[in-house]
Structures are given as C-alpha cells and as structure tokens.
Amino acid sequence: MNEINIVIDESGKMEDNINEESYSWTKYFVISGYIVDNEGLQSLKSLFSKEELKIRQLHSEHYSEIEEIKGINIIPEDCAIILRSIIYSIKTFIPFSIVVCKRHLQRKKWIENAAFNYFLKLLIKFLKNNNLITSNKINIYLDNRGRKTPFRTELKEYLEQDLYLDSIDEKEWIFKVEYKESKHFSYIRCADLLAYSILKIHSNRTSRDRKFIKNLSKYNIDLMKNKTIFPQTTCKNYQCEILKVSDNFIKSIDNLF
Numbered sequence: 001m002n003e004i005n006i007v008i009d010e011s012g013k014m015e016d017n018i019n020e021e022s023y024s025w026t027k028y029f030v031i032s033g034y035i036v037d038n039e040g041l042q043s044l045k046s047l048f049s050k051e052e053l054k055i056r057q058l059h060s061e062h063y064s065e066i067e068e069i070k071g072i073n074i075i076p077e078d079c080a081i082i083l084r085s086i087i088y089s090i091k092t093f094i095p096f097s098i099v100v101c102k103r104h105l106q107r108k109k110w111i112e113n114a115a116f117n118y119f120l121k122l123l124i125k126f127l128k129n130n131n132l133i134t135s136n137k138i139n140i141y142l143d144n145r146g147r148k149t150p151f152r153t154e155l156k157e158y159l160e161q162d163l164y165l166d167s168i169d170e171k172e173w174i175f176k177v178e179y180k181e182s183k184h185f186s187y188i189r190c191a192d193l194l195a196y197s198i199l200k201i202h203s204n205r206t207s208r209d210r211k212f213i214k215n216l217s218k219y220n221i222d223l224m225k226n227k228t229i230f231p232q233t234t235c236k237n238y239q240c241e242i243l244k245v246s247d248n249f250i251k252s253i254d255n256l257f
Contacts, residue, residue, distance in 0.1 A: 003137040003174060005041045006127075008033035009182070009191035010143075011071065011199040014102070014115035028202045028242070031119055032097035032195035032223075035132060040092040041187060047089055048186040051082045068183040071196020076208065079193050080215035086190060087221060094132060096226035097198045098123040101242045104234040113151040119230065121158055126228040128162075137174035143188050144179040152179065198223050202245050 012029040036044060055078040056063045066073050087093055098119055127133050140159065156177045182188040200212035201223065216223065224245070229235060235242055 002135060003038050003139060004133065004135045005036050005038065005139045005141065005187075006033060006133075007036070007041075007141045007187050007191045008120065008143075009188060009195045010116060011192070011195035012100075014100075014110045014112050027102050028199060029100040029102060029115070029119070030097055030195050030199045030202070031100075031116070031123055032095065032198050033191040034096065034194065035092075035094040035127070036090065037092045040090045043090050044086060044093065044190060045186050047085060048082065048190050051085050052186070052189075055081065068189070070182070070189060070192050071199075074193070076200075076211035077215045077218075079197060079212065080219045080221060082190075083193060083197065083216075083221055083223075084219040094226060095194055095223055096123070096127060096132065097195070097223070098126065098228050098230060099198065099202055099242060099245075100230050101235055101240055104231055104238060104240060106231070106234070117151055117155045117158070120155065121162070122230060123228065124159060124162065127226070130226070132226060138176070139174070140177045141185075141188065142177070142179050143192070144181050152177075194223065198227075202242065204245075 008031060010029070010031045014029050052069055055069070055075070059075060059078065062075060063069065071079065087095070100119055124133070159177065160175050180188050182192060197212055197216060200209045201216070203209045204213060229242055234240075
C-alpha cells in the first residue's frame with residue numbers, strides 16, 4: 001500500500017471570546033490542505049517553486065520586499081494560476097477543507113491551539129469516512145506557527161488512535177506528524193494558499209475577497225469538493241449563508257462557459 005501525505009494549514013482566527021458584535025476580520029475559520037502520494041509531493045515541491053519564481057519575475061515590483069509569498073500578500077490572480085498548475089498537473093492531488101461558522105458555535109470561548117486540534121480531528125474523521133484516507137502509511141505535515149508542545153502531543157496521539165483500527169498490526173503502520181516552517185517548505189505554502197482562498201470564497205465581503213472568487217472562477221478551480229462545515233445542524237436550522245456558498249460558487253464558474 002502506497003504512502004500518502006496530508007498537508008494542512010489554516011486561515012482565519014479563533015478568538016478567545018467570540019461574539020456577533022465583535023468578530024475578528026472574518027466570521028469563518030478554515031482548516032484546509034491536500035492529500036497527495038509521494039511522487040505527487042515531489043512533483044508539487046518543484047512545480048510550486050517554479051510557479052512562485054514566475055510570478056516573482058512577472059510582478060517583481062509587488063513581490064520585491066516579500067520574503068515569503070502567502071495568501072495574505074499574494075496577488076489574487078497569481079494565487080489562482082499557482083493552484084491551477086498544481087491541481088491540473090498532479091493527478092493524485094486532492095484538496096479538502098473544514099469551514100467553521102463562528103457565528104453559530106455554542107461555545108464562545110476558545111484556546112486557539114485547542115480549537116485547531118478539535119476542528120482538525122473533525123476534518124480527519126470526515127476524510128476517513130469519505131474514503132479519502134485509504135492507506136495505513138500516513139505522513140501529516142502542518143505549519144509550525146504557534147504550535148505549543150502539549151497540543152502537538154495530544155493531536156498526534158488522537159490521530160494515531162483514530163486513524164488506525166485495533167485490528168491492524170502496528171508493524172503495518174507508518175505514521176508521522178511533522179511541523180514545518182512554511183518559508184522553508186513550498187508544500188506548506190501550497191496548503192496556505194488553499195486555506196486562504198477558501199476563506200475568501202466564504203467571506204465574500206471585500207473587493208479582495210471578490211478578486212479571489214473571480215480569478216478562481218476564471219481558471220475553473222473548484223475548491224468546494226471534499227468540504228465539510230461545522231456546526232452543520234445549527235447552520236441548517238438557521239439556514240446559514242454558509243450552506244449556499246458551494247452552489248453560488250459553482251454557478252459563478254458555470255457562467256463563464
């Protein structure tokens with residue numbers, strides 16, 4: 001059975017105290033990333049770096065003082081160009097996400113690291129239940145920012161228990177969780193672009209949000225597959241706008257053709 005790699009990053013913020021009158025810059029929190037096999041990951045590293053170099057050369061004035069290109073500082077069309085190149089070139093590349101609607105969370109006080117762990121656990125369950133994790137040989141890579149040791153240990157132990165059935169011989173496992181500095185690892189920056197793009201799609205309230213949506217549509221990039229939301233039941237009960245995002249985004253793509 002081939003190894004798979006799961007690369008993860010987040011976008012948005014889980015505040016210590018969430019209330020409707022005082023959100024941070026968005027009312028959504030996103031964890032996103034992708035699954036890819038070893039061959040695909042090696043291809044991605046090379047391709048992502050080449051595409052970054054192209055956009056740096058094309059828009060040298062914009063990127064001249066930017067050490068690390070990420071969602072927050074990238075030109076929206078450049079983001080779409082990089083993601084299109086990755087998605088259409090690497091056949092084993094599977095993007096995924098969980099989008100958290102902070103407005104409908106019953107719990108209003110969160111520790112950010114604990115919130116990340118909790119929602120990542122839900123996301124991994126979603127991937128497993130939808131047969132997107134099909135190997136017992138798994139490498140998980142996460143962005144290193146702000147991860148405190150106790151939360152790292154707790155997350156690894158939980159994922160290891162949840163991903164493997166008791167009936168599986170431990171000798172058949174390959175399980176690794178590593179934290180990487182995004183400025184040194186292009187495959188982490190790729191996950192950052194996915195998470196930031198999905199956040200922009202759902203926020204859809206600023207001109208920059210709409211530029212991301214426009215360019216993702218222009219290049220026929222659908223990031224709504226393999227997406228789950230939380231809290232689903234409450235959002236459905238209140239007919240939350242988050243439920244309409246997928247249909248509206250797909251329609252915007254279809255209208256271009």
